[in-house]
Amino acid sequence: MSETTTITPALTAKDFSTDQEVRWCPGCGDYSILAQVQKIMPTLGIPRENIVIISGIGCSSRFPYYMNTYGMHSIHGRATAIASGLKATRPELSVWVVTGDGDSLSIGGNHTIHLLRRNFDINILLFNNQIYGLTKGQYSPTSEEGKVTKSTPYGSIDHPFNPLALARGADAGFVARSMDRDPKHLQQMLLRSHAHKGASFLEIYQNCNIFNDGAFEIFTEKGTKPLETLFLEQGKPLVFGAQREKGIRLDGFHPVVVELGNGFSESDCWIHDEKDFYKAQLLVRMFDDPRMEGHLPRPFGVFYENERPCYEDMLNLQIQEAILSKGKGDLDKLLRGNETWTIA
Amino acid sequence: MKRKEEVLQDVVIKFAGDSGDGMQLTGSQFTNNTALLGIDLATFPDFPAEIRAPQGTLPGVSGYQLRFSSDLVFTPGDECDVLVAMNAAALKTNLKNLKKGGTIIANTEGFDQKNLRLANYADGVNPLEDHSLDNYTVHKMDVTKMTREALKDITLGTKEKDRAKNMFVLGFLYWMYNRNMETTIQFLKSKFGKKPEILESNIKALQAGYYFGDTTETFTTTYRVEKAKMPPGVYRSIMGNQALAMGLIAASQKSGLPLFLGSYPITPASDILHELSQYKTFGVRTFQAEDEIAAITSAIGAAYGGSLGVTTTSGPGMALKAEAMGLAVMIEIPLLICDIQRGGPSTGLPTKTEQSDLLQAYYGRNGECPMPVIAASTPSDCFDAVYEAVRIAVQHMTPVVFLSDGYIANGAEPWKFPKTEDLPPITVKFKTDLAEGEEKFLPYLRDEKLVRPWAIPGTPGLEHRIGGLEKQNITGNVSYDPENHQLMVKIREEKVARIADHIPLQQLDSGAEKGDLLILGWGSTYGAIKSAAAELQHEGYKVSHAHLRYLRPFPANLGEIIRNFKHVVIPEINNGQLIKIIRDQFLVDAKGYNKIMGVPITKSELVLKLRELLGGHN
Numbered sequence: 001m002s003e004t005t006t007i008t009p010a011l012t013a014k015d016f017s018t019d020q021e022v023r024w025c026p027g028c029g030d031y032s033i034l035a036q037v038q039k040i041m042p043t044l045g046i047p048r049e050n051i052v053i054i055s056g057i058g059c060s061s062r063f064p065y066y067m068n069t070y071g072m073h074s075i076h077g078r079a080t081a082i083a084s085g086l087k088a089t090r091p092e093l094s095v096w097v098v099t100g101d102g103d104s105l106s107i108g109g110n111h112t113i114h115l116l117r118r119n120f121d122i123n124i125l126l127f128n129n130q131i132y133g134l135t136k137g138q139y140s141p142t143s144e145e146g147k148v149t150k151s152t153p154y155g156s157i158d159h160p161f162n163p164l165a166l167a168r169g170a171d172a173g174f175v176a177r178s179m180d181r182d183p184k185h186l187q188q189m190l191l192r193s194h195a196h197k198g199a200s201f202l203e204i205y206q207n208c209n210i211f212n213d214g215a216f217e218i219f220t221e222k223g224t225k226p227l228e229t230l231f232l233e234q235g236k237p238l239v240f241g242a243q244r245e246k247g248i249r250l251d252g253f254h255p256v257v258v259e260l261g262n263g264f265s266e267s268d269c270w271i272h273d274e275k276d277f278y279k280a281q282l283l284v285r286m287f288d289d290p291r292m293e294g295h296l297p298r299p300f301g302v303f304y305e306n307e308r309p310c311y312e313d314m315l316n317l318q319i320q321e322a323i324l325s326k327g328k329g330d331l332d333k334l335l336r337g338n339e340t341w342t343i344a
Numbered sequence: 345m346k347r348k349e350e351v352l353q354d355v356v357i358k359f360a361g362d363s364g365d366g367m368q369l370t371g372s373q374f375t376n377n378t379a380l381l382g383i384d385l386a387t388f389p390d391f392p393a394e395i396r397a398p399q400g401t402l403p404g405v406s407g408y409q410l411r412f413s414s415d416l417v418f419t420p421g422d423e424c425d426v427l428v429a430m431n432a433a434a435l436k437t438n439l440k441n442l443k444k445g446g447t448i449i450a451n452t453e454g455f456d457q458k459n460l461r462l463a464n465y466a467d468g469v470n471p472l473e474d475h476s477l478d479n480y481t482v483h484k485m486d487v488t489k490m491t492r493e494a495l496k497d498i499t500l501g502t503k504e505k506d507r508a509k510n511m512f513v514l515g516f517l518y519w520m521y522n523r524n525m526e527t528t529i530q531f532l533k534s535k536f537g538k539k540p541e542i543l544e545s546n547i548k549a550l551q552a553g554y555y556f557g558d559t560t561e562t563f564t565t566t567y568r569v570e571k572a573k574m575p576p577g578v579y580r581s582i583m584g585n586q587a588l589a590m591g592l593i594a595a596s597q598k599s600g601l602p603l604f605l606g607s608y609p610i611t612p613a614s615d616i617l618h619e620l621s622q623y624k625t626f627g628v629r630t631f632q633a634e635d636e637i638a639a640i641t642s643a644i645g646a647a648y649g650g651s652l653g654v655t656t657t658s659g660p661g662m663a664l665k666a667e668a669m670g671l672a673v674m675i676e677i678p679l680l681i682c683d684i685q686r687g688g689p690s691t692g693l694p695t696k697t698e699q700s701d702l703l704q705a706y707y708g709r710n711g712e713c714p715m716p717v718i719a720a721s722t723p724s725d726c727f728d729a730v731y732e733a734v735r736i737a738v739q740h741m742t743p744v745v746f747l748s749d750g751y752i753a754n755g756a757e758p759w760k761f762p763k764t765e766d767l768p769p770i771t772v773k774f775k776t777d778l779a780e781g782e783e784k785f786l787p788y789l790r791d792e793k794l795v796r797p798w799a800i801p802g803t804p805g806l807e808h809r810i811g812g813l814e815k816q817n818i819t820g821n822v823s824y825d826p827e828n829h830q831l832m833v834k835i836r837e838e839k840v841a842r843i844a845d846h847i848p849l850q851q852l853d854s855g856a857e858k859g860d861l862l863i864l865g866w867g868s869t870y871g872a873i874k875s876a877a878a879e880l881q882h883e884g885y886k887v888s889h890a891h892l893r894y895l896r897p898f899p900a901n902l903g904e905i906i907r908n909f910k911h912v913v914i915p916e917i918n919n920g921q922l923i924k925i926i927r928d929q930f931l932v933d934a935k936g937y938n939k940i941m942g943v944p945i946t947k948s949e950l951v952l953k954l955r956e957l958l959g960g961h962n
Contacts, residue, residue, distance in 0.1 A: 073811025085645025329626035
């Protein structure tokens, strides 16, 4: 993110909350995400006035109303495009997009991929609840196949998006996953998103307790979490299980689960390197349907992080260089053009 | 040899050929040359939507009409005096617009069997040979052969050499109208400076055409058109989209707001994006977005951050932007939507002109969604009109629709360009802090114009949230309160209506304040209406002409003007759009004159129609 040098008095999470009553359903995963964002914000050293949160439409998109920063609750799917225009012209601002699976992957899918490929230094927080909550329970582009919803009484025949693979397909420089039920991990991932210079894509599994309750239970609940999740750490082997008894080993290009101690040790496992372009392609593809026999655990953490030039920096550099080499534009000269004639 | 020189007052030339023949370039070169002599002019480029429509066919014909005159002219002319036909299809499509007795310059090579067949002439029929053109003066010349002959020492292939044949024709016309070739030679040098062979072939072809005229005895006369009596001053030639781009830069400089253009390529608006992308030294940021929606929403993001946010498009693109335009109305942020209209609906006629987006601009959004609408009437007027549109947007915190169309976007005319210091100031004030006694920032607290403050991110103490949900009056908080919604709808309506107090009163373009007939127009029909009104006034009819720049809100005195006439006629290049709004607002029995053929209204057809309406009573 952009460096801000202004010295501000120490702020607290409370300084980032507004007088507006939070209107999510009781028990919604959004509360936790809001709390974690409010917690990390004061630690960033950015004055509130330089933070802008832009959202689209959906439950998650109410977010800006609850953050005492600048904010815009815009129209469905377009937060990413609005944020792009803002960042292009005001690169010094810290710009965050809060969006949902319908907002950013369905109606706004186009703007999402284009923001990522252009690499604006913007943090995208994708609240994925695998359902349309605000319109009361239709399937979303991340809902699993066969899902019975109000609009799919016979079960959904849509194949779901793999959001992180999509983001990597658009060459996102920072790709990570976290969950509402793991506040500490979520805070870390928010901080990492912010620290990355360039477009950050953070998918947050978020429970909609009204229309899709328990969608991520298998990843979040104590009983299943150890075997169903894989927490990525830079330079560390891919190991999981309550006793860290399992690991992921690369068999050619195929990740396979191995029992540790059974002829395999941690050093035989895939060592996570978030800078590894090719391994990241495999890692984001670890997206098995948990209903499937022999499925791989779902990774959480930073899948990939690499910097490349940001759109707004290159845009503004072109302007600076043009002015440096040709001088500031002279309006009278422009209006006059190359050829004129005089009528006496 | 010495030829007879004849002085003409008014000439209309149509350059017509295959869309790959370079007719637009030929026309614009002749235009430039004409302009620099101080001769008044108007142009009408007319080309197919396909980049290379099937060669030699009727739909593949590309034309460029140029009228130049020692009198002031306001239209590119109803009929041509000279038709340059590079092939049979070009002759066939344009003959109906050639004056009886007019001149045809025909490239014989374009009238071979294949070309004749492609132009749907019957077997064995060649209009150049069958005396069907006996009422015209026909100059047949084998342009292709002569161009190849002139370039025989150049090593380029035949295909490349043939590309220079438009220069041969241009050279010949320069000779015919007593011109100097220097402007075009300079142009060619700057265009092909790095390709010496192509440069040489073009210059040689140009010169060959000129000398052909000079040495061939069949041409007995050359022509001259004198300087026009235009108001004194320094002039340049300008096209509509170019003027629009400059108007935006001027407004950006005068307001101190950096210009951000979010745009998606679309005919006939793309040239504005091309033009503005060159002007980085003015701090202009252009963003070629992934689609029309991102184009406008990125501009909204930029405007929210304190830039002059602009998006440029045509009718289909504005349709896609409708929801975002509504957001801009709701969050009351300055924004400019430029719609360079073309034939519709749907993809319609991309390269043809039409005025059929007025109702879309007025009403084409969900909810009660009022927005000012401004229209330009000539190529150079795009500069002034867009400058005004920006002033209204930033001073009244509102999105504004600016309407131009394909005809003025691509048309050229002389322009007495302004000096920076003479441009009216555009004052913009951001809210920078809380006023004394103000405890909390109220983003929807309004001034006497009903305008809310523009507080941009980065301003300490004014952190606030805005969005597309209905706003509570004054606080800007989300509100579903029924009374508040009605109040806010009325406030947004009134805010736009009050702009009428901050724009000039409507003036008559010509004619007396009272009379039998008011011709009320808007946009690119200006020249045709002006010329028709002048003719009828000359014939003694009590006719006046008013031309609207401000379409929403209308100037405060428009109703009064309308009531001063027995009849009101509204000519439009659509199926009747302004007329609906005028009838609605002023309860007047206005009559329409509507042409929906993708081409401008001509003066003569309008005169005929108006005479009929006036019943010959002058």
